[in-house]
Amino acid sequence: MKTIRLLYPDHLSGGLDTYWFGAHLLRHILPPNPDQPLIQVDVPAPDGKSRPVAEGMRARKEILAGIADAKRKIARERPDRIITLGGSCLVSLAPFDYLHGRYPDAGIIWIDAHPDVSTPQDGYPYAHAMVLGSLLGAGDPGLAGMMEHPPFKAGGLLYVGLQGLHGYQERFLKEAGIDCRIQTGSFLSAQEIRAFARRFRHVLVHFDIDVLDERRFHSTYFANPELAGDGSGGGRMDMETLAETLACIAGASEIAGFTIAEYLPFDEHRLRKTLSGLRLFTE
Numbered sequence: 571m572k573t574i575r576l577l578y579p580d581h582l583s584g585g586l587d588t589y590w591f592g593a594h595l596l597r598h599i600l601p602p603n604p605d606q607p608l609i610q611v612d613v614p615a616p617d618g619k620s621r622p623v624a625e626g627m628r629a630r631k632e633i634l635a636g637i638a639d640a641k642r643k644i645a646r647e648r649p650d651r652i653i654t655l656g657g658s659c660l661v662s663l664a665p666f667d668y669l670h671g672r673y674p675d676a677g678i679i680w681i682d683a684h685p686d687v688s689t690p691q692d693g694y695p696y697a698h699a700m701v702l703g704s705l706l707g708a709g710d711p712g713l714a715g716m717m718e719h720p721p722f723k724a725g726g727l728l729y730v731g732l733q734g735l736h737g738y739q740e741r742f743l744k745e746a747g748i749d750c751r752i753q754t755g756s757f758l759s760a761q762e763i764r765a766f767a768r769r770f771r772h773v774l775v776h777f778d779i780d781v782l783d784e785r786r787f788h789s790t791y792f793a794n795p796e797l798a799g800d801g802s803g804g805g806r807m808d809m810e811t812l813a814e815t816l817a818c819i820a821g822a823s824e825i826a827g828f829t830i831a832e833y834l835p836f837d838e839h840r841l842r843k844t845l846s847g848l849r850l851f852t853e
Contacts, residue, residue, distance in 0.1 A: 571650045572648070572651070573649060573653065574608075574651075575654075576609050577609065577610040578654055578661040579613050579655075580593075580611075580633070580658050580660050581657070582614075582621060582629040582632050582697075583658045584698045586797075587616035587839075589834065592656075593655050593656055596655040596656075600655070609647060612635075612636065613657075614632060623695045625712070626710070627697050627710060627712070628696055629697075630712065634713075637664050638716070641664050641716070644665060651669075651826050652665040654828070654830070656832065658696075658697075659686055659701050659702075659778055659832060660697050660701045663701050663716065666722075666776075667718060668718075669774055670720070671718065672826070673771070673826055674720075675772065676722075676772040676774055677766065677767070678702075678722055678727045678774050678776065679728050679763070679773055679775050679819055680728065680729050680730065681730045681731055681781050681812075682732065682777075683731055683733040683778065683780050683804055683805035684802050685732065685742075685750070686701050687706070687708075687746075688700050689738075690710050692738045697710070697713065698831075699800060700713055702727075702776075704716075705721060705722050706724065707722075708721075724747040724749075728750075730753070730757065730758055730781075730815055731753055731757060731781035732752055733803055733804075733806065734754060734803060735752065763815060763819060764818050764822045767819050770823050771823065774827035775816070777812075781807050782812065784804045786808050788836075788837070789834055789837075789838075790832070791804070793836065
């Protein structure tokens with residue numbers, strides 16, 4: 571069984587350079603495995619330039635080019651399993667679509683504080699909030715049009731860690747027929763997660779770092795008081811609950827795809843920038 575690690579340092583669909591840095595740092599954090607080749611998606615490095623908004627999406631042309639490159643490289647490797655190192659949440663689109671072609675019965679477990687079903691018409695131009703809507707066959711037609719396989723069905727999706735919603739997100743989920751529960755007070759039980767995962771021979775897990783409580787884990791968007799995003803709040807999960815959730819999933823089904831997204835090590839990034847100002851390190 572062939573497993574690849576897809577390094578996908580997308581920062582354009584989230585609007586922060588730290589997405590790029592975080593994705594590259596993840597390659598050193600994951601347990602080493604020489605049998606899992608690292609494949610890097612071509613994404614332009616941060617350059618400080620502002621990107622235009624086209625059809626409601628910032629940096630549309632470059633984002634779609636990144637997805638196309640990811641698709642080409644995944645198709646060339648023909649893996650059985652994909653571990654994706656992001657980057658913003660958008661990085662799940664290409665690998666999940668590919669794996670859905672290999673495993674048509676696959677379900678999705680979306681571990682995230684947010685639903686990621688925004689559309690360009692909702693007024694938030696960053697595509698990282700649009701990815702799951704596209705995987706469901708709705709949302710932005712440019713993103714959904716990049717998919718080669720049928721969209722995922724509403725009944726094949728489970729949200730874990732979902733927090734409060736905007737009105738347009740509630741409407742999307744209702745119209746799509748997605749049964750989900752806001753988990754501000756308590757998370758889904760192990761029994762509920764296990765029951766869902768057992769329905770599928772293969773599951774695809776999307777883990778957004780911002781599902782974690784920023785008071786306990788600081789490399790997340792909401793640990794930075796200078797950022798507001800679309801006005802959503804952060805997650806409330808601790809590392810112990812995350813570990814229990816992942817163990818529960820792995821014990822109930824085969825994980826064919828696993829994405830780590832939105833890792834934002836702000837302190838480490840600032841330290842790197844500070845050290846980069848010394849000629850000792852650059853000459």
